[in-house]
Amino acid sequence: MHSGLMRIAGLTAAISLVATACASPGATPSRGAGASPTVAGASPTVTAAPPSQDAATPTQPAAQKVTYRLTTWAGEDESNELQELVLDEINASQSEFEIVHEPAPADYYTKLQTTLAGGTGADFMWLSQEYVAGYASRGALLDLTEPLKAIDSPAAAVDRYFPDVMSTALYQDHVYGLPWISQPVVLYYNPALFDAANIDYPDDTWDWDTFLTNAKALTKDTDGDGTPDQYGFSASGWPPVHMFIWQAGGDVISDDLKSSPIDSPEAIAGAEFYKSLIYNPECCPTEDTIAEQGFGEMFKAGTVAMFMGGASDTFESADGTVLDIGASVVPMGPTSRTTFAWTGSTVVNSTVENPELAVKALVALTDGIQHWKIVSPNMDLATKEVVTASLPDKWKDQKGPQVEAILASTSDMRSFNVIPRQQEWDDLFWREFQDKLYHDQGTAADLAAAARTQLEALLPE
Amino acid sequence: MPRIEWYAETLLRYAFVAAVIVGIMLLTYRGLVAVGVRRQTATGFALILPWFLGFLIWNLFPVAASLYLSLTNYNILQTPDFVGLANYDRLLNQDQQFWASLRLTMAYSAITVPLGLALALLAATLLNQGVRGVGLWRTLYYLPAVLPAFVTALLWRFMLLPTRSGLVNTATEPIWSLFGDNAPRWFLDPDTVLWGFVIMSFWGVFGANTVIMLAGLKNIPRDLYEAADVDGAGILPKFRHITLPQLTPTLFYLLIMGIIAGVQIFDIGLFVRVPRENFLNVYLYQQGFTFFNMGYASAIAWVMLVIILVLTLAVFRSSQAWVYYESEARR
Numbered sequence: 001m002h003s004g005l006m007r008i009a010g011l012t013a014a015i016s017l018v019a020t021a022c023a024s025p026g027a028t029p030s031r032g033a034g035a036s037p038t039v040a041g042a043s044p045t046v047t048a049a050p051p052s053q054d055a056a057t058p059t060q061p062a063a064q065k066v067t068y069r070l071t072t073w074a075g076e077d078e079s080n081e082l083q084e085l086v087l088d089e090i091n092a093s094q095s096e097f098e099i100v101h102e103p104a105p106a107d108y109y110t111k112l113q114t115t116l117a118g119g120t121g122a123d124f125m126w127l128s129q130e131y132v133a134g135y136a137s138r139g140a141l142l143d144l145t146e147p148l149k150a151i152d153s154p155a156a157a158v159d160r161y162f163p164d165v166m167s168t169a170l171y172q173d174h175v176y177g178l179p180w181i182s183q184p185v186v187l188y189y190n191p192a193l194f195d196a197a198n199i200d201y202p203d204d205t206w207d208w209d210t211f212l213t214n215a216k217a218l219t220k221d222t223d224g225d226g227t228p229d230q231y232g233f234s235a236s237g238w239p240p241v242h243m244f245i246w247q248a249g250g251d252v253i254s255d256d257l258k259s260s261p262i263d264s265p266e267a268i269a270g271a272e273f274y275k276s277l278i279y280n281p282e283c284c285p286t287e288d289t290i291a292e293q294g295f296g297e298m299f300k301a302g303t304v305a306m307f308m309g310g311a312s313d314t315f316e317s318a319d320g321t322v323l324d325i326g327a328s329v330v331p332m333g334p335t336s337r338t339t340f341a342w343t344g345s346t347v348v349n350s351t352v353e354n355p356e357l358a359v360k361a362l363v364a365l366t367d368g369i370q371h372w373k374i375v376s377p378n379m380d381l382a383t384k385e386v387v388t389a390s391l392p393d394k395w396k397d398q399k400g401p402q403v404e405a406i407l408a409s410t411s412d413m414r415s416f417n418v419i420p421r422q423q424e425w426d427d428l429f430w431r432e433f434q435d436k437l438y439h440d441q442g443t444a445a446d447l448a449a450a451a452r453t454q455l456e457a458l459l460p461e
Numbered sequence: 462m463p464r465i466e467w468y469a470e471t472l473l474r475y476a477f478v479a480a481v482i483v484g485i486m487l488l489t490y491r492g493l494v495a496v497g498v499r500r501q502t503a504t505g506f507a508l509i510l511p512w513f514l515g516f517l518i519w520n521l522f523p524v525a526a527s528l529y530l531s532l533t534n535y536n537i538l539q540t541p542d543f544v545g546l547a548n549y550d551r552l553l554n555q556d557q558q559f560w561a562s563l564r565l566t567m568a569y570s571a572i573t574v575p576l577g578l579a580l581a582l583l584a585a586t587l588l589n590q591g592v593r594g595v596g597l598w599r600t601l602y603y604l605p606a607v608l609p610a611f612v613t614a615l616l617w618r619f620m621l622l623p624t625r626s627g628l629v630n631t632a633t634e635p636i637w638s639l640f641g642d643n644a645p646r647w648f649l650d651p652d653t654v655l656w657g658f659v660i661m662s663f664w665g666v667f668g669a670n671t672v673i674m675l676a677g678l679k680n681i682p683r684d685l686y687e688a689a690d691v692d693g694a695g696i697l698p699k700f701r702h703i704t705l706p707q708l709t710p711t712l713f714y715l716l717i718m719g720i721i722a723g724v725q726i727f728d729i730g731l732f733v734r735v736p737r738e739n740f741l742n743v744y745l746y747q748q749g750f751t752f753f754n755m756g757y758a759s760a761i762a763w764v765m766l767v768i769i770l771v772l773t774l775a776v777f778r779s780s781q782a783w784v785y786y787e788s789e790a791r792r
Binding site: 110113114116117134135138139140289291292421423424427431435 | 626
């Protein structure tokens with residue numbers, strides 16, 4: 001019996017080995033040589049640098065490089081650009097470290113959370129602006145404040161970033177990330193539809209009234225069936241209502257993060273203006289039409305004349321033709337022309353080994369991305385020369401003439417005031433205020449007053 | 462670029478685990494033999510050890526852990542703080558969204574489970590009438606059940622669009638017009654969200670249930686029908702007194718599985734954005750993975766477990782009154 005058991009045990013082990021051998025190629029690369037630096041003690045894991053590609057070069061002793069893992073939400077095209085335009089150059093020029101990219105385009109934040117919780121999180125991570133405070137407050141991120149001071153590089157000079165953009169990477173006045181993009185919302189327009197309606201293109205003289213009047217004038221029933229099939233503008237929760245509240249002089253979370261004054265007269269004015277646009281068939285497609293035809297797709301299809309989008313948005317038709325699209329700064333509100341800036345930062349895992357070297361690698365990475373993405377959050381790089389040089393050849397004709405409007409928008413851009421429980425706050429703000437407002441379930445004043453208490457319960461104490 | 466050393470390390474780790482399990486099996490065997498257990502019995506225990514370890518590690522431990530986490534404030538990234546029953550107090554006494562999600566989930570289950578069973582029974586009965594090519598029909602009915610849920614969800618979201626592109630509204634618009642109503646806006650209107658989900662549910666459940674019921678119908682002894690024919694029974698009496706009683710074990714099984722699946726419904730809710738509350742499981746996911754409230758999400762999971770347990774027990778208790786087992790009847 002004993003030998004029988006041994007045979008079964010041996011067979012089990014053999015099957016396990018075969019099964020694991022078959023399964024492992026599909027497995028996610030684990031920590032280790034190619035993963036985060038993990039050698040016991042303070043010394044990081046090192047890997048041999050790739051051998052020289054020049055076959056004639058005599059074999060040299062392999063240099064020792066620390067490997068850092070970067071995870072991002074980049075899809076295939078963006079990943080390829082990141083690798084070719086940024087990482088290859090960094091890895092070729094650096095002797096101390098190399099950065100390996102592990103894109104996770106689907107379900108990015110769930111993967112991020114679970115890998116961090118499981119102790120297998122990447123060393124560097126992209127975070128959208130509304131996440132940095134949350135991850136920092138939960139101890140997941142490395143405090144970069146002091147290490148950055150020791151590095152002499154434009155990307156490490158936090159005082160050279162647009163202050164409102166930099167603020168999204170701060171938590172309790174400490175730096176937890178380096179922003180690599182600041183995309184101000186600009187007003188894109190379809191010149192052909194403006195020409196056909198004999199309306200001047202948008203410019204910096206436009207205010208809310210001009211905008212609404214022209215949006216209505218550009219809304220037309222071209223086939224005479226009683227319903228419009230061309231619209232002046234389109235809104236569906238994007239652009240964020242925050243932008244219009246800011247333009248009216250209000251705010252949704254105060255600068256000190258202590259209140260949510262969404263029921264102030266200024267905030268109400270901004271919300272009511274947004275309400276006059278969204279799903280209003282006099283100027284904009286209804287919710288049903290957007291669900292059917294797609295929000296951004298309608299602008300690309302030439303059925304919407306104006307569209308507010310991020311500075312790096314590009315537009316091509318379904319058959320791949322690059323469209324002729326103009327850009328302007330957003331219309332002036334009652335008190336300002338403030339525009340929303342979507343911001344992304346790269347942060348460092350708090351468990352990273354050799355933090356000094358990791359921050360050095362982060363700075364190199366950020367510097368590379370800031371020369372690739374538009375618009376750089378670093379004020380010194382937000383210039384016509386840098387932005388124009390960053391444009392891919394395919395988009396130079398479309399984006400080139402837009403650069404001036406994009407750069408003009410940077411002086412008015414701001415980001416959200418972000419709290420650790422931002423996702424809950426956003427959900428509640430949408431559910432209890434915006435959604436009800438857009439579906440005529442109350443006035444802006446009544447809804448704001450009712451929602452404020454609940455929203456403020458989520459603010460930091 | 463992936464490198465061979467990543468996979469080599471993974472392979473070594475797997476091999477190490479396999480070796481450890483084999484080692485534990487051998488130690489268990491020797492230990493049991495040493496204390497006087499018969500070799501045959503010791504071999505049995507040693508061989509079931511991997512499964513038992515798997516059960517402990519992958520089933521029992523997570524279940525116990527989630528019960529503990531439901532009593533904590535746990536944000537996934539930091540150590541849980543014990544808060545006693547605070548999560549349950551908030552859930553049951555303060556969280557309106559939980560109750561709204563629970564209402565939607567229970568309403569969905571209450572409609573789709575019996576209706577799905579009734580429609581499946583009708584289809585299975587028709588297919589059991591000596592239809593030619595029954596294998597083909599069975600395959601066609603079952604096909605939707607093997608499609609990925611997100612494909613089904615996206616397909617139905619498109620079909621239930623409120624405008625001209627929505628096939629359902631295009632087809633039914635004349636009927637709505639007859640009554641002077643506009644066609645429903647389905648997933649864009651909080652009042653019709655439930656019915657959108659109900660229609661979607663028949664796509665998969667109806668087909669899967671039909672195939673299982675058809676198998677149940679095929680197992681009913683033919684001599685029962687022959688005896689009824691001799692007695693001059695018609696179609697309805699035969700269905701009422703033979704088919705239904707003989708099929709009750711199958712109905713019982715499908716009812717239990719339907720209740721569990723109905724309360725746990727998740728995938729279609731995740732892929733179809735709705736204006737207000739969503740299913741309870743989607744709310745759980747949102748709390749755990751979007752809001753970092755994993756302790757609270759664990760409490761929701763345990764409340765769901767209790768709901769499923771109560772409903773399942775109620776059906777089990779009632780089964781004595783309506784489920785007919787021929788073997789028990791013979792006794």
